Amino acid sequence: MDINKLRHSLAHILAHAIQELYPEIKFGIGPAIENGFYYDFEFPKSQNPKPEDLPKIEKKMKEIIRQNIAFKKKLISKTDAKKIFKNQPYKLELIEELKGKKISTYQSGKINQGSQFIDLCQGPHLKSSKEIDLNSFKLTKIAGAYWKGLEKNKMLTRIYGVAFETKKELSDYLKTQQEAEKRDHRLLGQKLELFLSDEEVGAGLPIWQPKGTILRKNIQDYLYRELISQGYEWIISPHIGKLNLWKTSGHWNLYRENMYSPIKIEEEEYMIKPMNCPFHVKVLQSKVRSYKDMPVKYAEFGTVYRYERSGTLHGLTRVRGFTQDDAHIWCTSEQTKQEVTKLLKNGLKILKTFGFKDFEIYLSTRPEKYAGNLAGWQKATNILKQVLQELKLKWQVDPGGGVFYGPKIDIKIKDSLGRLWQCTTIQVDFNLPERFNITYIDQKGKKQQSIMVHRALLGSLERFIGVLIEHYAGAFPFWLSPVQARVIPVGKKHEKYAKKIGEELALAGFRIEVKTENETLSKKIRTGEVEKIPYLLIVGDKELKAKTVSLRKRGKGDIGQIKQSQLCQKFLKELKN
């Protein structure tokens, strides 16, 4: 069975049920979507359904399905269609827009015989509702949605459902959803004391707690070393800059809606930075550059602030202040392809070290609001396309998804539950070099304009860590864990030995805690497991006598004793995995 046919047919049946329950209803559209379907409606005032009404609607749908109604395609003229849908303003709008003389409609149920429903529709549909398993679908939520997805349009009421061929697939899906909820980084972030958000501080402004800060630093330290080995130099730039800087860069013209209002300092206006690029350009321009210097690569953990509308904020994955692992590469136009190729390769390598294995790659083209000339856009887009083709990567186009100054390649990473997150972005820019007159001296002693590549591999530390938390369900690999091991003495008399072990490991650079609280062993172990610490080191009489520790691995239980003298080595080995 074609699952989309099933889902789309269920959308019709939903509309059919709504028609029966709310005769005054105005219909929007109702397509099949990933995992299910939805249908948009305009309910008469004060009749908007509440979540409590979903079971009632679902029941009605089942009644209709049991009638074994057939879906019949019918081609009719525009004039006839307008008559049939004369009370349906949204449908009339769609009819107006349709090209061709004949309009495709689908009818379910028999005209003049019991319940029936007719909709403007391309199809295809199931033959009959007989094919639907009554227990394989479920209405899930009610939400507002703009007509045609345009903000200036009226907001309709959307009812979502999930649907599968079999009851088992539905329950598997619901289980996965539950698992995803358990992994929610907002929940785990609080439980594991990684970060917090505070009403008084403001929306979208997370505060990093000690453990989250360690996690963040681990990531930064790794990138710091890695990028130096790849020829980058690290810089630091201020958080605000004069308005004029942003006028030169083009942000004031094309990115203003994402920026916060100017701050006045001694009659001069300053902007909080939404991007780091202009500052990086300044560092580049502090010297005359030769072709021999190219490419020049500057990296920064640059904290930026962007105005995000309140409704779009979400945990760490969508915030108003965030730190990009930002970098800019200036190169000759001949070097561009090679540099983008390196970036893409290294980007994927770095993502893999964080445990991500599956990716989706997008080529985002020129948006509506853009700077620069079309020829430049074409050239830059072609370079990106060539790189993708030569690396034999699977990719797709995101039309109009580019940034105002150039096209980009985005990598969405797939987490352990198969959900996609946009992190990596590589953007080719020929526009800022023009605006800032960024040049280098070529072999003949002449000035040449350079190409500028913007890139963030993790995207932002906030979003990346949010995704990382969900990917690992909070159980981070050894090298990332805020606390790598906790030493647990069985009784008071073992505390001295426990502290000694802790000190030795800490001296070797490991992040170790020693738990001396007055609790039972079981309780201390439980706490350690709940906190998702990779190793618990238990020491009691046995261990004290034999100069060993009992190792307990997260999620695996007791894995036996190890000589105290071999602990460091064991952990060093663990770091390399």
Add this chain to the structure above:
RNA sequence: GCCGAUGUAGUUCAGUGGUAGAACGCCAUCUUGGUAAGAUGGAGGCCGAGAGUUCGAUUCUCUCCAUCGGCUCCA
């Protein structure tokens, strides 16, 4: 920003037009433990903020703030 829901202890939640309760967590004492919750006791709340209705509001109304699910937008 828009549509809808929610806001009570550190956390998860009960509850009421007459100024509050549970569980877990936290702290203390007892217990001196062998691989996922030992016992007892205690501290913690301007019931998100402001205004209104009322003799009286945590409870009803309005506004704001924040959170959640979507739409739209994005690293």
